[in-house]
Amino acid sequence: MRQEFVAQMDTLDQDLLRMSRYVRRAIERAIEAMDTCDVVVAEQTIDADDRIDELADHVDDQCLQLLALQAPVATDLRIVITSMRVSQTLERMGDLARHIAQIVRQSHPHKPAPEPIQQKIDQMAELVVQAARNVVDALTDRDIKLAGRIQDEDDKIDDLEIEINKLALDESIELTRPQLSNVLMLARFLERFGDHATSVARRLAFQIQGIAVAHAQDFSTTQE
């Protein structure tokens, strides 16, 4: 029973990591499509989101089965619950990458926004791609320091959103209505993606710290 449980927890962990890599790939491709005005890459990103959704459902099922059949406690319970939530958040990040790719597709063969706004969006996008990469690494290495950095870096993403929204309302920059719509939506989707990356980082940190606390308690109990 215990052996089976450990194997199931391991599968769950592997699937969640795979999901995070799919999401990283999705946002990398969406931004690559924006950089190169490549509608084929945009289409591929849109189509690939189904795979993330399927994996999210699968992770969900695994968590429910683990809860129902193994009734995990303490650290294990915390891991299962965190996995459910991280899966839900990653699924949403996949949706946002798809939304970005849809804007790229719609504005093809042009970039979604004119300069100097596109440049700011590109800066924001770079930070968001980095956040997705950091999420994969933090989850893989259970790296609490990196989880902290993801949360810190999110402030820069938020600042850029504010800056872009200001530029969008600056009448001295010429913008068509579809361009203004692209700018506002891209800024929003990128900002949300960053928020979700932060949420994954926070949950991971909470899980690792919780486990650290639990271990310390185990230890102190042993000492008594």
Added chain:
Amino acid sequence: MRQEFVAQMDTLDQDLLRMSRYVRRAIERAIEAMDTCDVVVAEQTIDADDRIDELADHVDDQCLQLLALQAPVATDLRIVITSMRVSQTLERMGDLARHIAQIVRQSHPHKPAPEPIQQKIDQMAELVVQAARNVVDALTDRDIKLAGRIQDEDDKIDDLEIEINKLALDESIELTRPQLSNVLMLARFLERFGDHATSVARRLAFQIQGIAVAHAQDFSTTQE
């Protein structure tokens, strides 16, 4: 132990219902603020969101405690997991009501959008308020038919978003940039609110049906 468990499940249910009523109130107030250009009501809606967030955290803690200490199975497990997810979704609906109130505050003393677009936004808002009311009623009465209706009605909300986005890009309608921004964001937030209402309805339906299936199985076992 069982008695305590039943009491805890009941508290959880009551808190979730209370949360749904707070969310209904939040969206009603946000839309009232928009209808009447009342900045005080908008402010109150923004401030009241903290209460929803606190309740969401509290529901979360209760669910984790139930899972950890009572290790519920079958129907009970399903209820706890659904409660966690519904709480998360309601919390997000509260955020969206706050975002809408923030747009109302920002555009004060004017309405966020000019006619004829404001009228379409008002239509969309009315459907969204109705969805929030239906969510409360469906959760309270565990009404699977009403849960179905919430899902059906969401198509109308989605159609209105598309219609509004088209109007926003129609150059024959005069729009300042802040107005265009309001229109796009309001349509987006209302559409997301409707989506989340649908998600709550779907989870409720799934829970009720799951329980129906479980009961049928119990029954057939008894007959054997």
